[in-house]
Amino acid sequence: MSNFELSGSQSYIPEKSATLSSSLAGEFLVQFWGVRGLIPTPSSDTNRYGGNTACVEMQVAGKRLIFDGGTGLRILGKTWQELQQPLEAHLFFTNCQSNRIQGFPFFAPAFIGENCFHIYGTAASNGASIKQCLYDQMLQPHFPYPLQVMQSELQFYNLTPESDVKLDDITITTALINQTQRSVGYRVTWQEYNVAYITDLHQNADQVERERILEFIKGADLLIANATYTPPTSHNHDSADLLWQAAVNTALNAGVKQLAISHHHPDDHDDFLDQVQVDIKSAFPQAIIAREGLVLAVGK
Secondary structure, three states: OOOOEEOOOOOOOOOOOOOOOHHHOOOEEEEEEEOEOOOOOOOHHHOOOOOOEOEEEEEEOOEEEEEOOOOHHHHHHHHHOOOOOOOEEEEEOOOOOHHHHOOHHHOHHHHOOOOEEEEEEOOOOOOOOHHHHHHHHOOOOOOOOOHHHOOOEEEEEEOOOOOEEEEOOEEEEEEEEEOOOOEEEEEEEEOOEEEEEEOOOOOOOOHHHHHHHHHHHOOOOEEEEEOOOOOOOOOOHHHHHHHHHHHHHHHHHHOOOOEEEEOEOOOOOHHHHHHHHHHHHHHOOOEEEOOOOOEEEOOO
């Protein structure tokens, strides 16, 4: 690993051997466990697309990578409890807002002593590290148990934008996506395959920001991006085409092969998202609206 700072309160421990089955060693799979922005939205109107907040798992060359730890992380953790221990995974956070970290206290594998998790993130807008943000949300009165109750090995890494993380033959590159929110994007490269994860696109990005993002995601096999809306105002479905246009235009201009739009607004019900799927297909046939449980095989 290079170009990032190891949190001073933690020492580096070499990676354990991969725990995935050998059948995954030569694959690049992406699975969505949470696709909502802002706040979880469990209701009869969100059953088909899902109501959990952001969490995406990538299984790459026998390694497990997780991007964001919204409430979808709890569901992911429940499925991992059925796997043989010990487990090792790498968690990458785009920012420290509640909808990106609120599932971490409920991530059951982190309470099992044999497991090991490497946790990466950049400093929040107030300067707090990813470790501090995760620690603070588990303090009273917000949560009954402190982070120290987690018995797994937790290794924290402080990233800076435009740094790289090397995991054997996998490279994870970072870039600043949204200066206001101090949000970073990630690009995962393995062999000739690339997946870009950028979840804080905004409509008012200046030319320098747009060009930086386009260069970062250029030619990716899969781009995972958000629709652009202004929280926490009420959602106006009459102008919904404007909300999705930024992601579609970004994908087209960067020459990516497939686009998955995630981080749906809490007011986006299933029928509305069905219609959006139809609309964006006319502009970019390789675009898809992400839903919980969706699995994409990169390069296939």
